[in-house]
Amino acid sequence: MLAIGLREMATGVGLLTRQHPTTFAWGRVAGDVMDLAVLGRAFRSDRTDKNRVGAATAAVLGVMVLDVIAGQKLSHSGNGVGAERRRQGGIKVKKSITINQPPEKAYSLWRNFENLPRFMAHLESVRVMDDRRSYWKAKAPLGATVEWTAEITEDLPNDLIEWRSTEDADVPNSGRVRFVPAPGGRGTEVHVELEYDPPGGVIGATIAKLFGEEPSQQVDGDLRRFKQVLEVGEVVHSDASVHRGLHPARPSAETPPLAPRYDGAPS
Template sequence: MRGAPLEMPDGNGRGRLLPRALGLLSLGLGGAAVAAPSQVSRLIGVDDSVLARTVVLRAIGARELLPVPGALASRRPAGWVWLRVAGDVLDLILLVRALRQRRGVRRRRVAATLAAVAGITAVDLLAAVHSGRIAGVRRRTLRASATVTINRPADEVYRFWRDFENLPRFMYHLESVRSDGDGRSHWIARAPGGRRVEWDAELVEENLSETITWRSVRGARVPNAGRVRFTRAAGGRGTEVRVELAYAPPGGAVGRTVAKLLGAEPGQQIRDDLRRFKQVIETGEVVRSDGSPAGLATSQQVLQRPARPQGDGSRDRSGDGRKRR
């Protein structure tokens, strides 16, 4: 069972809540301007203008309705919200012109409308920037998945992974994970170039012995999310573990390229992690040789030599007993 796609932080329904609310606002305002322009023109103080009542307000209403489908239904509403911002700017220009031409009660109505539209513009701008940031995270997100079969019952494998503090035992890019309670945890990872990256994560979904899903909290320097599923392997051969990871390295396309050159390609990394996880669960330790002490990272590949048991650097394994020169 594959289930729903793994959601990155801010990529869930909460990240689309504000654009949808603005879409509903556009629907109400645009519908009113198209269906009842005379009443709207009187409310905002431009009812002395025949052109405003008959043409301008209907045109503004039609423009207001234009971004409604995208703001309400699109998974990437940033462009539609920016369309609202552009319309807001046009409305402000028209209202400033109307304010200069009105006197008395009509002027006060126009001024109140101008203040309301300015407030809506600020909210639209905030939503557009936020939606654009989410879209940027999606564009640079790296995703990977891998599966391994482990000769242990699902509940045992689940309990080991559920204690996130165990993860650095087989995920070598993790320096430490500290469980803070209430499903929150603090992670420290080794980044390319010898740097350290820290973030807080929250537990999103937990089905006993079946699924664990987590993601970094808002504001993490490297937004990330993960999911692991535990299913009974065919023929009673233990537990099939499927892991999905997603993260957005800083630096956009350049960051992605540098990460891969330095051996942080996510598909390769997750396969190494699962191989070590299987060894830890089944044997209690990670079996390594000095030929590949830390997996398949590029920096390790460059330095590799033919594998020998660790610590045995004095003899050739060919059996002739001669020392290697």
């Protein structure tokens, strides 16, 4: 309890005395996550009052929501934090996968950004605005959403697509995807590189990891689904992803409508 009190005092002093207190705001969110972990252990104990622990958990969750909102507002305000985050450098993600389809098919599906939510689980929508710009809306931890406009910076048909967010993005980011013929005529190697500045910097990225929503984790799943859409025509769902709870293994009675069938041409 003493350590928790000292932590709260330190973040409070930072919030009140620093000109750019964004890191301290996200530090409070990190502290809230640790508090929830402690309360979770307490709830599983037979020696605790479940009602009191439940009430404390609800209170911490309420405070955490307010701390997240404060951290987001500070991250997006014009207080110099954006420049500080650029100096620190963004977080980079590099992933690749081999797909048993020619480069032109892989490029064609990706190049129409409105197809991306078919296999990118964190994307809610992408709306193409013109030949170079598109408007993206994505899921964030704790049920929040982030939005940005992206512009294509380089486009080499069947070979390379590069894009970056505009200056007003909730989460500044950039990306590139290359489509390389695989050795031995085995299809296409898809190489993805992403760079982004998470709200709250490294602390914000650590919090996102705790919720399983950090982009390096997302890209692995996104590429597997991209491969399935190209090779199978749809995202393949496991038995466990369709049937809830304990049950004998069996085929699913229906396929959740998460990915429309791909017919070889952008929609």
